[in-house]
Amino acid sequence: MDTSGGNLDSLDDTEPLPELSFEDFLEPTSEKSSQHMEIEALDSEEDNIGGEDLADPANDSLNTPQFKKNVVHILEDKRLNSSGLTVLKSHAIKMVTAGGTPPAKAQVTDVKILNKLKPIPSSTLKIGSTTIATKSTPGSITKTLGNLTQIRTKDGQVIFVQKSVPGTQSSTAVTGSPSGGIRRLVAPSGIQKAVLSKGVTMASTGLVKAAVPAKASTSVPGSAITLKGIQPLAGGTAKASTSSTTATTSPSLAQPNKIQVVRTADGKIIKINQAGPSLLVNAKQGTGTTVTPGGSAATSVKLSPSTGNVVLNKPVGQVVVRTETPVKTATGSVASASATPGKMLVQSGGKQILVSNKNIIKLSPNASATSSTTHTTGGQTPSTSSGLHAIQLPGKGGIQYVRVLNNNKSAAGTSATASIPKTVQTQKITVVRPPAATGVPATSTTTSAAAASPAAASKANLAMGNTNKIVMRSMGGSIVPLPSVQTLVSKRALGAISNASKPASAASSSATPSASQELPRKHRLTDLNVQLKQSASVSSEASDSSDAGPEAKKPRYVITMQQGSQKAASQPVQKLINRTANVQRVVSSSTSPSSNSTKKIYNYVQPTGSNGAKYMICNSGVPQSSTSAMRRGYTGYVENKTRRPPPISPQQHRFKQMGPQQQSKHQQLQAQAKQRIRQQQLPTEQSTPIKVEPKLPTLPPGVKANVPAKPLFEVLKPPATAAAAGAVDPLGGMTSRRKHCNCSRSQCLKLYCDCFANGEFCQDCTCKDCFNNLDYEVERERAIRSCLDRNPSAFKPKITAPNSGDMRLHNKGCNCKRSGCLKNYCECYEAKIPCSSICKCVGCRNMEDRPDVDMDSLDGLMGVEGQKKDKAKNKQLNENRANIYFTDDVIEATIMCMISRIVMHEKQNVAVEDMEREVMEEMGESLTQIIAFAKEKQETSQIDESKPSS
DNA sequence: GAGTTTGAAACT
DNA sequence: CAGTTTCAAACTC
Numbered sequence: 001m002d003t004s005g006g007n008l009d010s011l012d013d014t015e016p017l018p019e020l021s022f023e024d025f026l027e028p029t030s031e032k033s034s035q036h037m038e039i040e041a042l043d044s045e046e047d048n049i050g051g052e053d054l055a056d057p058a059n060d061s062l063n064t065p066q067f068k069k070n071v072v073h074i075l076e077d078k079r080l081n082s083s084g085l086t087v088l089k090s091h092a093i094k095m096v097t098a099g100g101t102p103p104a105k106a107q108v109t110d111v112k113i114l115n116k117l118k119p120i121p122s123s124t125l126k127i128g129s130t131t132i133a134t135k136s137t138p139g140s141i142t143k144t145l146g147n148l149t150q151i152r153t154k155d156g157q158v159i160f161v162q163k164s165v166p167g168t169q170s171s172t173a174v175t176g177s178p179s180g181g182i183r184r185l186v187a188p189s190g191i192q193k194a195v196l197s198k199g200v201t202m203a204s205t206g207l208v209k210a211a212v213p214a215k216a217s218t219s220v221p222g223s224a225i226t227l228k229g230i231q232p233l234a235g236g237t238a239k240a241s242t243s244s245t246t247a248t249t250s251p252s253l254a255q256p257n258k259i260q261v262v263r264t265a266d267g268k269i270i271k272i273n274q275a276g277p278s279l280l281v282n283a284k285q286g287t288g289t290t291v292t293p294g295g296s297a298a299t300s301v302k303l304s305p306s307t308g309n310v311v312l313n314k315p316v317g318q319v320v321v322r323t324e325t326p327v328k329t330a331t332g333s334v335a336s337a338s339a340t341p342g343k344m345l346v347q348s349g350g351k352q353i354l355v356s357n358k359n360i361i362k363l364s365p366n367a368s369a370t371s372s373t374t375h376t377t378g379g380q381t382p383s384t385s386s387g388l389h390a391i392q393l394p395g396k397g398g399i400q401y402v403r404v405l406n407n408n409k410s411a412a413g414t415s416a417t418a419s420i421p422k423t424v425q426t427q428k429i430t431v432v433r434p435p436a437a438t439g440v441p442a443t444s445t446t447t448s449a450a451a452a453s454p455a456a457a458s459k460a461n462l463a464m465g466n467t468n469k470i471v472m473r474s475m476g477g478s479i480v481p482l483p484s485v486q487t488l489v490s491k492r493a494l495g496a497i498s499n500a501s502k503p504a505s506a507a508s509s510s511a512t513p514s515a516s517q518e519l520p521r522k523h524r525l526t527d528l529n530v531q532l533k534q535s536a537s538v539s540s541e542a543s544d545s546s547d548a549g550p551e552a553k554k555p556r557y558v559i560t561m562q563q564g565s566q567k568a569a570s571q572p573v574q575k576l577i578n579r580t581a582n583v584q585r586v587v588s589s590s591t592s593p594s595s596n597s598t599k600k601i602y603n604y605v606q607p608t609g610s611n612g613a614k615y616m617i618c619n620s621g622v623p624q625s626s627t628s629a630m631r632r633g634y635t636g637y638v639e640n641k642t643r644r645p646p647p648i649s650p651q652q653h654r655f656k657q658m659g660p661q662q663q664s665k666h667q668q669l670q671a672q673a674k675q676r677i678r679q680q681q682l683p684t685e686q687s688t689p690i691k692v693e694p695k696l697p698t699l700p701p702g703v704k705a706n707v708p709a710k711p712l713f714e715v716l717k718p719p720a721t722a723a724a725a726g727a728v729d730p731l732g733g734m735t736s737r738r739k740h741c742n743c744s745r746s747q748c749l750k751l752y753c754d755c756f757a758n759g760e761f762c763q764d765c766t767c768k769d770c771f772n773n774l775d776y777e778v779e780r781e782r783a784i785r786s787c788l789d790r791n792p793s794a795f796k797p798k799i800t801a802p803n804s805g806d807m808r809l810h811n812k813g814c815n816c817k818r819s820g821c822l823k824n825y826c827e828c829y830e831a832k833i834p835c836s837s838i839c840k841c842v843g844c845r846n847m848e849d850r851p852d853v854d855m856d857s858l859d860g861l862m863g864v865e866g867q868k869k870d871k872a873k874n875k876q877l878n879e880n881r882a883n884i885y886f887t888d889d890v891i892e893a894t895i896m897c898m899i900s901r902i903v904m905h906e907k908q909n910v911a912v913e914d915m916e917r918e919v920m921e922e923m924g925e926s927l928t929q930i931i932a933f934a935k936e937k938q939e940t941s942q943i944d945e946s947k948p949s950s
Numbered sequence: 951g952a953g954t955t956t957g958a959a960a961c962t
Numbered sequence: 963c964a965g966t967t968t969c970a971a972a973c974t975c
Contacts, residue, residue, distance in 0.1 A: 745969065751959055752969045790960080815957065824972055825956045 740765035748772035749783035751794060756783070759795055799831045813838030821846035894926040 762772040787794040819825045821844040835846045905915040
């Protein structure tokens with residue numbers, strides 16, 4: 001992304017801003033329900049953006065670099081959905097401007113108002129719900145020139161309204177709205193801009209056409225389209241570097257008092273005019289990577305790829321978004337990147353504006369938003385004031401989204417539902433950028449805090465006053481999931497995510513990093529797990545949160561101590577992991593200010609000895625290691641390629657591999673873990689500094705969750721310090737990433753990528769065009785969903801133990817053909833488990849008992865099926881034999897013998913150590929007898945079998 | 951380090 | 963669901 005940014009800067013920065021003119025209004029063709037959830041709508045929109053161009057044919061042409069015009073579609077009651085831009089057909093407003101033309105040139109703006117708009121009385125000029133001028137207003141309509149009616153607006157502007165007959169207008173404009181009338185607003189030559197509504201300034205000058213459909217039935221006061229909030233910039237006079245100045249100082253702008261210009265890393269510029277509610281969309285290339293304050297009062301905001309959330313705590317009235325033609329496609333594989341225009345989606349007050357290329361803007365009203373938010377303020381520009389504003393900016397490699405959320409009582413980000421805030425009066429603009437190591441931690445923290453905790457959010461809102469909230473995500477630099485998307489995407493993960501009840505304060509930073517740390521899945525961890533239910537409610541919640549299946553119900557949690565935020569943050573959680581003796585699964589609930597009571601499920605280990613408690617984070621629901629083996633379900637950590645090591649536990653093995661220094665560190669960590677466990681075991685949890693949060697990518701993976709207490713992106717944030725933490729961890733790297741991916745074509749958004757498959761962000765990887773990071777959260781979420789759609793268990797561990805005590809098996813089995821399952825190509829082999837009957841491998845030599853047997857010779861003797869059957873048969877036979885000799889009676893008898901020894905020694909006051917030894921000896925004797933019996937039986941049976949034949 | 955092999959994932 | 967293609971890791975040289 002960095003590379004493209006530079007190119008863009010050089011190319012686009014100098015270009016004058018194309019002026020926007022309203023050309024025509026599209027006749028709504030169909031009424032689509034806006035029942036889509038926000039996430040769905042976003043998905044569709046994303047899909048549209050990412051993939052095909054808008055349905056509008058004009059887009060295609062517009063997307064071409066040569067095309068100079070800006071087209072704006074304002075859709076009503078529609079949100080971009082899966083169907084794509086077809087939604088835009090209804091109630092769309094297309095604004096076409098001479099994109100590359102110098103601003104000095106007179107601009108003609110044609111505006112078409114599609115149906116659902118209230119017919120404008122001859123005496124009233126109204127766009128949307130905003131009345132520009134009325135006859136009733138004294139002196140508003142000054143005179144009539146031919147078919148033009150001169151209207152003086154409240155602001156003293158003079159515009160001419162021309163009634164025109166459909167068909168006389170441009171074909172595009174009139175098409176679809178035969179019944180609609182067209183009013184042409186012609187601004188006198190002396191007027192540089194037309195003020196269409198209070199707070200809305202049309203910078204472009206010249207002709208304004210307003211086609212008003214005659215459909216009275218559809219004309220609902222609230223359904224009217226308001227242009228307020230959309231203001232084409234007057235010009236390309238201002239370059240990216242000076243854009244802020246232009247916005248603030250431009251006399252042509254009626255409202256802009258304070259404009260903040262935010263420039264993304266990709267060179268995209270977002271201007272936020274705090275003076276007014278209007279939204280400025282400017283499709284001009286940007287160059288810089290920094291955001292410059294628009295005015296003295298404006299707060300400087302820097303949006304670098306590494307930047308986190310940025311919250312503009314000031315009333316925002318105007319937002320200017322400049323887009324630039326992506327020079328490079330998202331994938332980067334397309335050679336003709338320049339020909340691939342980016343798209344910008346602006347969602348405003350239930351409307352969405354999709355800008356294709358720098359010159360194409362589409363506004364699509366969000367039905368849901370419109371319905372819910374419109375008319376709440378007595379018809380005062382309801383549409384613009386309410387709803388969400390999402391702006392998707394073309395990036396060098398991706399798309400940027402900006403969402404302006406209404407300032408709701410509760411933080412918009414916290415809203416899990418797709419409901420759109422109905423409160424229109426106050427808006428909060430928050431530019432959220434993924435936090436990065438070098439980002440703006442303060443801002444990001446603020447945003448996250450607001451989203452995460454109601455209290456914080458409310459507080460933030462108070463501070464912000466009348467502001468809009470803008471959540472911006474960009475593919476080029478960073479991506480912040482739109483709230484709706486978050487709700488959408490994270491439903492599964494939310495359960496786990498919501499559980500993240502990290503303090504809004506610095507704790508978040510510390511927690512997040514830890515969350516991203518890898519928690520290597522332990523071998524047979526489930527065997528040792530003992531589920532403890534601390535509270536019935538908790539357990540119920542846990543079950544509730546797991547819609548995605550049993551495994552999905554097991555979110556990963558990272559337990560970190562709150563000790564010095566930085567310290568805790570930098571301290572990999574894995575360090576504390578200890579897999580030993582008794583691992584208890586603890587389901588606990590905690591309540592955070594921001595979220596519902598959260599349920600935490602984690603394992604802690606308590607050795608049988610008196611060494612104190614050890615603990616480990618649990619979570620079986622998500623692959624936790626980054627190795628391919630882990631990705632494939634191997635829960636153990638494969639540190640080296642040595643296969644078939646002595647049957648020591650992975651932990652032992654790893655510990656063994658540690659150097660002295662590492663071991664000491666390990667011990668130190670263990671001590672810390674113990675301490676934490678003790679603290680956690682204290683009855684009074686509130687006093688415990690221990691923080692339990694879901695392990696990072698809880699989300700991904702198919703984990704169904706409740707409403708996210710916090711924005712998904714917050715939860716998904718890769719630990720800022722994780723990367724810095726590097727690979728070394730206290731446990732000698734057992735929990736560190738074994739390897740970094742090297743993906744080149746999958747953008748790390750497919751299961752090919754180990755990182756992605758493990759639900760992790762790429763860190764320190766050598767991958768190319770990596771999208772598996774917070775900057776591309778949208779794409780990442782989409783990819784996750786896509787994977788889950790294909791395979792709901794895609795992110796579940798592939799290797800599990802069916803039952804406690806059972807051997808781990810590959811859930812799906814391998815399918816090796818040529819490796820004999822004796823190379824790491826084989827997932828089973830890589831996981832150090834024998835192939836099972838589930839496997840479809842050919843020539844398998846990865847047998848449990850005889851891995852060394854050369855099965856090649858057998859290949860010719862028996863077909864694949866034969867091998868499978870044989871394998872299954874042997875397995876079953878072994879099981880049967882075990883059942884024959886280890887009957888319940890035998891086992892019971894053995895146990896009774898052992899107990900009897902205990903009782904006997906207790907009476908004799910024998911030392912515990914001796915008692916244990918005696919008991920073990922007793923068991924050994926019993927086993928010996930059983931084996932002897934089995935042998936005898938077998939010999940007897942063989943003799944019996946041989947007798948008949950002879 | 952480049953090229954090949956391999957099998958899961960993705961696609962058709 | 964099967965066959966094919968894509969992909970990235972594992973492996974070989």
